[in-house]
């Protein structure tokens with residue numbers, strides 16, 4: 066039965082917020098970002114066409130076609146996404162029957178596939194970690210166990226049957242973690258410390274399940290020498306040009322070079338030299354006391370969504386009650402030390418994580434690398450807030466294969482850019498309804514506007530450190546294009562084109578629609594495709610198009626690259642992206658319950674050839690969960706997927722999900738592997 070026959074089922078869900086999530090999730094993850102006015106009050110144009118067009122769309126696309134694969138790097142065994150760079154094998158049609166949209170409390174996969182749970186919240190990570198004990202949790206135990214709310218999943222092979230899994234622990238759902246949780250001033254200080262220990266990330270060694278080539282399981286014996294927990298207390302180095310600046314100095318760290326912990330790490334990426342980039346997103350919500358911060362600091366705090374008036378403690382997790390650095394009335398610069406891309410070496414358990422200030426301070430969703438034609442490293446990044454921006458960093462120095470020491474310096478000097486996009490259709494043809502302009506597609510050209518290098522600021526009135534710490538304000542001044550919540554951004558290993566998930570924007574008015582963000586309001590989101598000039602990740606101009614405008618394909622405001630919409634699945638709130646070896650785009654969602662009345666899912670869509678736009682659903686996640694990860698191994702035999710916050714909207718006393726353990730268990734965010742039962746490649 067075609068998927069279209071099932072996709073119209075909509076189920077009433079209570080308590081949904083603007084972005085399609087429950088109110089509890091909004092508070093716990095984003096600090097109610099969608100319930101506040103968007104913090105970008107700059108007068109930057111919604112229409113990107115106020116500056117001189119730099120490149121015709123047609124020219125850019127033509128350039129992309131001839132340069133495909135030019136940035137191939139070929140580092141087998143490292144950074145699989147990049148190692149694929151030469152392998153564009155066209156896009157054979159994906160041969161599986163799409164999973165039907167549903168509201169089951171389960172992970173569902175296509176017929177012929179199976180899945181297993183690799184690791185769950187609370188499972189032991191370190192050798193001396195105790196087994197999970199829901200009623201006997203301690204902060205000490207949690208700091209050695211798998212953290213909460215898995216988001217980004219990275220994988221580095223050790224050899225054919227072994228590998229290291231990196232997983233972000235974005236945030237905590239205290240109401241699901243603790244029976245009788247009341248929060249705020251009443252929260253048990255030990256529970257606050259447990260929550261802090263459940264943030265951060267985990268590195269665990271995994272191995273192939275014997276006899277099942279695509280299934281992986283946790284290594285639970287031996288030394289497990291690589292296993293590591295990173296928490297909200299792990300010492301990290303502030304690296305790059307802003308390190309040591311007054312903006313980063315505190316009483317506890319007068320030199321401004323070391324910070325404890327990372328917060329709200331959402332998506333991420335891997336580098337060609339085998340490290341993990343893990344990205345601090347909604348860090349603002351962990352701070353209180355903004356009303357008591359110095360007046361001169363308040364505008365910058367507010368631009369990051371930190372409350373600077375009223376009762377800044379209400380509804381907060383109140384980390385400040387166990388660690389006063391989270392109180393900005395006492396330590397006003399502490400918030401400047403969060404909001405970075407953090408680099409971690411999974412192969413070196415003693416590596417001190419580096420917050421790379423050169424990559425700017427925003428609500429970093431993810432960070433994806435690609436080498437330039439001259440082998441410097443480019444990092445693509447999105448700032449996930451309504452009306453915020455897309456960024457790119459390009460290093461000064463070239464990547465040197467095998468030189469770990471040299472490559473550890475690459476992200477500390479270079480140029481930070483922000484994206485400015487122009488449509489190629491008359492503005493009056495973009496009316497906010499999603500109706501295609503007369504040239505048949507949303508598209509245009511763009512410019513990477515430089516903000517600073519390691520030595521020089523290109524924004525009037527800003528020092529280099531100010532650009533890197535108050536990046537949003539610098540980008541406002543540079544006239545960046547306001548986007549619909551840039552989530553994950555990933556270059557295709559097959560073509561080099563770069564894809565960005567713009568998840569939704571409830572606040573965009575019809576009159577604020579522009580060609581790169583063509584709907585107002587934008588309930589379901591869309592995908593942006595960027596083709597760098599000469600297909601060079603180091604270029605400063607690009608062409609762009611919109612290959613997917615999400616929603617119910619029966620609605621006229623959706624667009625699937627012109628593919629027959631009676632043969633595609635519905636999709637809403639695109640979030641994390643990855644690619645298979647053929648260059649097909651995999652899209653996981655965060656908001657289909659609110660957008661479509663069905664569980665979140667992992668979809669896949671060819672972006673080249675005659676099947677471009679044929680979107681199918683590969684997996685769905687349990688009730689209340691968003692579909693994080695995803696990651697496809699280099700042999701294309703495994704999809705790692707991380708259902709985050711299953712049971713969102715429920716409580717420990719009244720769980721709405723019992724995944725993955727079933728019975729009357731509390732839900733536990735977990736990572737699964739999905740494989741073909743006959744050992745075939747995914748989708749083949």
Ligand code: FEO
Pocket residue numbers: 235331332346430449552640
């Ligand atoms: Fe944590 Fe932008 O999703």
Ligand code: CA
Pocket residue numbers: 331332430552553640641655
């Ligand atoms: Ca995300």
Ligand code: CA
Pocket residue numbers: 552640655
């Ligand atoms: Ca998200």
